[in-house]
Amino acid sequence: MKLTSFGAALEVTGSQHLLEVNGKRILLDCGLFQGHRKTAMEKNAEFGFDASTIDAVLVSHAHIDHTGNIPTLVKRGFQGVVYCTHATESLCEVMLLDSAHIQESDAEYFAEKHPETALQPIEPLYTQEDAEKSMDHFKGVDYNERFELYPGIDVTFREAGHVLGSAIIRLDIKDEEDGQEKSIVFTGDLGRARLPILNDPHQPARADYLICESTYGNRNHDPIEEGIPVLARIINRTAERGGKVIIPAFALERTQELIYSLHLLDHEGQIPKNIPIYIDSPLASTITSIFKKHKELYDEELQTAFKTGHSPFEMRQLKHTASVEESKDLNYLIGPAIIISASGMMEAGRIRHHLKNNLEDPKNTIVVVGYQAEDTLGRKIVEQAEKVKIFDRMYDVKAEVVILESFSAHAGMDDLDTFVQSIEGLKKVILVHGEEDQSQPFAERIKENTGAEAIIQEPMVPVDL
Ligand SMILES: [Zn+2]
Ligand SMILES: [Zn+2]
Incomplete structure (x- = not known):
């Protein structure tokens, strides 16, 4: 194997x-590789394998960096089944369509900017039609229900506590090669205990092999509990100077957590009573409606909140802007407001218009609440660039920039250590989903604290299990 x-x-x-x-x-x-546009286009167009030879796909969660290349896989001849939880399936339906829309507009934009390519038109990576077709391959499964994928290969999806529907995937295998029984756990993206909305991540008791994410392998986040009060302070000081709070947020999970947090703050009178809140992302609005349908996945706190009659995802000053016109109207908004928009890494979508319009005014605040990959606009802003390029023009970053990591949906360093150390019988831990400065120290700690071997996975280099 x-x-x-x-x-x-x-x-x-x-x-x-x-x-x-x-x-x-x-x-x-x-998943889709996200980063520098040209590199992304090239990397995503070519799989390192023949798509038609893949028998099945097991998907950990709906984030595009884990699902976004499924339409290409199908387009290139994949004929098998894509397994994921029911909530992930519902989310993929809207997220893959949105991703296709981004691919299509990117290709159009590129063609406009490079008329010399007219003879060899730039094809989008995939179209909305491709995305729709790929949904026919999906099969939703229940959490905690072990099923036989193939004789001798059983699969179980467990709560990962990262986003709605997210799963840790367990495979129990009888390896025909050496006749041994082997168990593999793939973390997908591992969440954190006590995140709003979601149940805490499942802790596997035993496994032989662990394929583990390492996004924050060497860094702890601020405690979750600090997020909401810090957000209140940011909103209040920005409102006092008459500015706007701009929050680039992933349409999935982060936006819903923000709405829920703002709801709590409003309920407790901690933010100005009538400050308008805009969700300027049709995708985020659609996803919020999917959240409303999956009440069975909420944690106890939220289940109770619903029982008492108020919906955590609704409040009177919250507006969802659907049309492009409504979104454009936000440019002329006078006075304090909170605008939550996607994409989370600021590379696509309406958020770029809000940044362009608001970055140069020191009254405003940009609140970064999610992970920013290398070479994205978001990473540049986090790294305190004085000027950034948006739509071919340079803008001065004069607004206040706050990085609010307590909202992170990824396990931090201590969470990862506890997770790995609580698994008995580990032979090998394969670290993925992390830059080297995060995975290297994590690998060292695994070697020190457990008897397991720790490998930092390199691209295209097979590892024996
Ligand atoms: Zn994720
Ligand atoms: Zn991820």
């Missing part, structure tokens, strides 16, 4: 790990 990674090896995005066992080729996640 061997495992080869074609993405999210020595980097965070583009999660794609191929498990070859008992004559089957099982792909764990099929």
Whole structure:
């Protein structure tokens, strides 16, 4: 049995790990690489394997860096089934369509900017039609229900506590090659205990092999409890100077957590009573409606809140802007406001218009609440660039920039250590989904604290299990 990674090896995005066992080729996640546009286009267009040879895909969660290349896989001849939880399936339906829309507009934009390519038109990576077709391959499964994928290969999805529907995937295998029983746990993206909305991540008791994310392998986040009060202070000081709070947020999970947090702050009178809140992302609004339908996945706190009659995702000053016109109207908004928009890494979507309009005014605040990959506009802003390029023009970054990591949906360093150390019988830990400065120290700690071997997975280099 061997495992080869074609993405999210020595980097965070583009999660794609191929498990070859008992004559089957099982792909764990099929994500998009996100980063510098040109590199992304090239990397995403070519798989490191023949798509038609893949038998099945197991998807950990709906984030695009874990699912976004499924339409390409289908387009290139994949004929198998994509397994994921029911909530992930519902979320993929809207998220893959949105991703296709971004691919299409990117290709159009590129063609406009490079008229010399007119004879060889730039094709989008995939179209909305491709995304729709790929949904026919999906099969939703229940959490905690062990099922037989193939004879001798059983699969179980467990709560990962990262985003709605997110799963830690467990495979129990009888390896025909050496006759041994082996268990593999793939963390996908591991969440954190006590995150709002979601249940805490499942803790596996035993496993032979662990394929573990390492986004924050060497860093702890601020405690979750600090997020909401800090957010209140940011909103109040920005409102006092008459500015706007701009929050680039992933449409999935982060936006809903923000709405819920703002709801709590409003309820407790901690933020100005009538400050308007705009969700300027049709995708985020659609996803919020999916959240409303999956009440069975809420943690106890939220279940109770619903029982008492108020919906955590609704409040009177909250507006969802649907049309482009409504979104454009926000440019002329006078006075304090909170605008939550996507994409989270600021590379696409309406957020770029809000940044362009608001970055140069010191009254405003940009609140960064999510992970920013290398070479993205978000990373440049986090790294305190004085000027950034948006739509071919340079803008001075004069607004206050606050990085609010307590909202992170990823396990921090201590959470990862506890998770790994609580698993008995580990032989090998394969670290993926992390840049080297995060995975290297994590690997050292695993070697020191457990008897397991720790490998930092390199792209396209098979590892024997
Ligand atoms: Zn994720
Ligand atoms: Zn991820």
